Amino acid sequence: MENTLIIPLDVPESKRELYRKNYLTMTHETDRLMLFAGDQKAEHLNSDYYGENISVDDATPEHLFKIASQAKIGVFATQLGLIARYGTTYGTIPYLIKMNSKTNVIPKGAQDPLSSSWYSMNDIAAFVESSKLQVCAVGYTIYMGSLFEEQMLREAAHIIYHAHRNGLVAVLWAYPRGTHVVDEYNGHLIAGAAGLASTLGADFVKVNAPKPKVGTSAEALREAVNAAGRTRLVCAGGSSTDVEVFLRELYDQLHVGGASGNATGRNIHQKDLKHAIAFSNSIYALTVENKTLEEALALYKNG
Numbered sequence: 001m002e003n004t005l006i007i008p009l010d011v012p013e014s015k016r017e018l019y020r021k022n023y024l025t026m027t028h029e030t031d032r033l034m035l036f037a038g039d040q041k042a043e044h045l046n047s048d049y050y051g052e053n054i055s056v057d058d059a060t061p062e063h064l065f066k067i068a069s070q071a072k073i074g075v076f077a078t079q080l081g082l083i084a085r086y087g088t089t090y091g092t093i094p095y096l097i098k099m100n101s102k103t104n105v106i107p108k109g110a111q112d113p114l115s116s117s118w119y120s121m122n123d124i125a126a127f128v129e130s131s132k133l134q135v136c137a138v139g140y141t142i143y144m145g146s147l148f149e150e151q152m153l154r155e156a157a158h159i160i161y162h163a164h165r166n167g168l169v170a171v172l173w174a175y176p177r178g179t180h181v182v183d184e185y186n187g188h189l190i191a192g193a194a195g196l197a198s199t200l201g202a203d204f205v206k207v208n209a210p211k212p213k214v215g216t217s218a219e220a221l222r223e224a225v226n227a228a229g230r231t232r233l234v235c236a237g238g239s240s241t242d243v244e245v246f247l248r249e250l251y252d253q254l255h256v257g258g259a260s261g262n263a264t265g266r267n268i269h270q271k272d273l274k275h276a277i278a279f280s281n282s283i284y285a286l287t288v289e290n291k292t293l294e295e296a297l298a299l300y301k302n303g
Contacts, residue, residue: 018167037265042101071280121162187220221257237264
């Protein structure tokens with residue numbers, strides 16, 4: 001797909017080859033993305049990393065980096081602080097810097113969500129230059145429907161534009177959420193979020209899979225994929241679930257819904273290192289290598 005990659009016009013001539021390199025690195029020269037999400041240490045604090053049914057391996061942040069360095073992934077998404085701390089040891093990982101995050105101390109629904117950027121794009125560009133790490137992309141979350149959406153949309157537009165100016169790929173997490181959002185899993189509303197991401201110029205948009213009252217989730221996903229247009233759509237992995245159920249749903253998202261990948265965190269890192277690597281490789285096999293469901297399951301079972 002190297003010859004068919006459409007480089008956005010906000011990427012300057014001097015950064016086009018860098019953008020191409022970053023995009024092809026994180027997609028492994030496909031149009032599909034296997035994003036390993038490790039940004040929940042801010043979003044969910046320690047609830048995702050310590051407790052019942054969570055491997056003791058997950059109690060320390062280094063578990064994330066061990067997985068990302070040993071498993072097959074497209075890109076590892078986490079905050080700059082963790083990358084700065086562990087990048088000295090794990091220098092070969094393709095990274096995505098998550099620009100904004102918020103904790104869950106204020107309960108969901110208590111007030112409309114607001115998540116502001118922790119850094120400027122000048123900060124990110126300086127870090128990329130000085131660290132010499134393989135930072136391919138930046139990520140940012142918008143909450144469409146929040147009373148604060150104007151602020152987040154403005155920040156997202158600025159970040160995407162300047163990410164492209166620096167040759168970086170831009171990924172949006174896009175969730176309908178707020179007082180006026182009745183059902184954040186409504187397929188039509190999710191399609192609106194995907195289309196909104198395309199107007200902001202995102203290269204990829206991460207959405208939750210819809211939960212329709214009629215038909216399947218994968219079928220309902222088609223509307224969002226079409227609404228996203230040239231912005232590639234990936235589905236969030238959600239909370240931990242049965243391996244076979246997860247892989248079957250992912251297969252349908254790819255082959256029925258038309259998604260271009262997935263963004264998976266808890267379903268990978270809450271396992272011990274051996275099983276986390278095996279599951280990551282299974283997800284990669286489905287997403288990037290276009291393996292069958294049976295092949296992906298066998299890959300996990302054989303470890």
